[in-house]
Amino acid sequence: xxxxxxxxxxxxxxxxxxxxxxxxxxxxxxxLQWYRQNSGRGLVHLILIRSNEREKHSGRLRVTLDxxxxxxxxxxxxxxxxxxxxxxxxxxxxxxxxEKLVFGKGTKLTVNP
Amino acid sequence: xxxxxxxxxxxxxxxxxxxxxxxxxxxNHEYMSWYRQDPGMGLRLxxxxxxxxxxxxxxxxxxYNVSRSTTEDFxxxxxSAAPSQTSVYFCxxxxxxxxxxxxxxxxxxxxxxx
Numbered sequence: 001x002x003x004x005x006x007x008x009x010x011x012x013x014x015x016x017x018x019x020x021x022x023x024x025x026x027x028x029x030x031x032l033q034w035y036r037q038n039s040g041r042g043l044v045h046l047i048l049i050r051s052n053e054r055e056k057h058s059g060r061l062r063v064t065l066d067x068x069x070x071x072x073x074x075x076x077x078x079x080x081x082x083x084x085x086x087x088x089x090x091x092x093x094x095x096x097x098x099e100k101l102v103f104g105k106g107t108k109l110t111v112n113p
Numbered sequence: 114x115x116x117x118x119x120x121x122x123x124x125x126x127x128x129x130x131x132x133x134x135x136x137x138x139x140x141n142h143e144y145m146s147w148y149r150q151d152p153g154m155g156l157r158l159x160x161x162x163x164x165x166x167x168x169x170x171x172x173x174x175x176x177y178n179v180s181r182s183t184t185e186d187f188x189x190x191x192x193s194a195a196p197s198q199t200s201v202y203f204c205x206x207x208x209x210x211x212x213x214x215x216x217x218x219x220x221x222x223x224x225x226x227x
Contacts, residue, residue: 030212042117042203042218043156088155092212098169101212103148103156 004032004089004104012110019076021107023089024069030099032065032072033090037106043088046074079111114139117219119204125225126194134189134222136204144207145187146171146216147179149200156203162187163210194226 007022023032031050035043049056049065049072056063062075076083086106092099120135138145146161158171162181176198178190187206191198201223205216 033215035218040221042220043205043216044218045215048215090212099210099212100158100171101216102158105153105155 004091004102006087006089006104006107008107009105010108010110012112013079014112015079015081017079017111019079019083019109019111021074021087021109023072023074023091023104025072025089025091026070027093029067030092030094032063033092033101034061034063034072034074035088035090035103037086037088039085046087076109079109081111081113083109084111085109116140117204117206117217119202119219119222121222122220123223125227126191127227128194128196130194131190131192132194134191134202134204134224136187136189136219137185138187138204138206138217139185140206140208140217141184142206142208142217143184144210145181146205146207147177147187147189148203148205149173149198150203150221151200159189159202191224194224196226198224199226200224 004023004025033048034046037043047058060077065072086108088106090103117138143164147159148156157173160179162168201221203221204219207216
């Protein structure tokens with residue numbers, strides 16, 4: 001039951017450029033989270049945005065949420081080679097009477113030095 | 114704090130064998146989950162627990178068992194391994210019910226079933 005779908009599936013940019021990843025979902029959500037996964041490692045939480053919020057910032061990260069379009073975007077400014085990773089959105093919503101967190105398939109970001 | 118730890122890091126099984134993937138956390142989190150990650154599929158929830166003695170099924174529970182006798186530990190048992198269970202398994206914990214807050218992930222166990 002995939003909820004979030006990231007776009008693009010893969011993104012390659014030069015160091016110093018900005019990277020934008022998008023996430024679309026289908027049903028009402030309580031919050032949306034973004035995670036990063038370096039190759040061969042576990043996921044690391046980046047940021048959580050609640051359904052009543054429109055924008056959040058954390059360092060070089062900016063997340064927006066448009067509940068009317070059921071979409072979110074993650075912007076990484078002034079990218080670095082160390083930002084190379086896969087990025088996943090995860091949506092929290094009530095399913096079958098309980099709250100569940102459902103992950104998308106991810107965007108693979110490559111930042112070239 | 115060690116956070117969330119998982120053992121083993123790698124495992125190769127033959128079809129029909131059983132094994133237990135270990136997961137432990139030292140953050141006193143009530144909520145723990147097991148996910149599997151397959152290429153092009155994202156993470157899918159296998160089982161989760163909202164506290165010691167309480168577990169429930171996720172999206173893909175068939176072929177797996179869990180128990181939660183302590184707050185710290187949440188082992189995942191494969192009763193009779195099948196090639197379809199070849200995957201990377203992640204354990205996660207949180208101080209919030211699933212989805213309400215940040216989840217902390219372990220480093221994963223890469224399982225191959227021949």
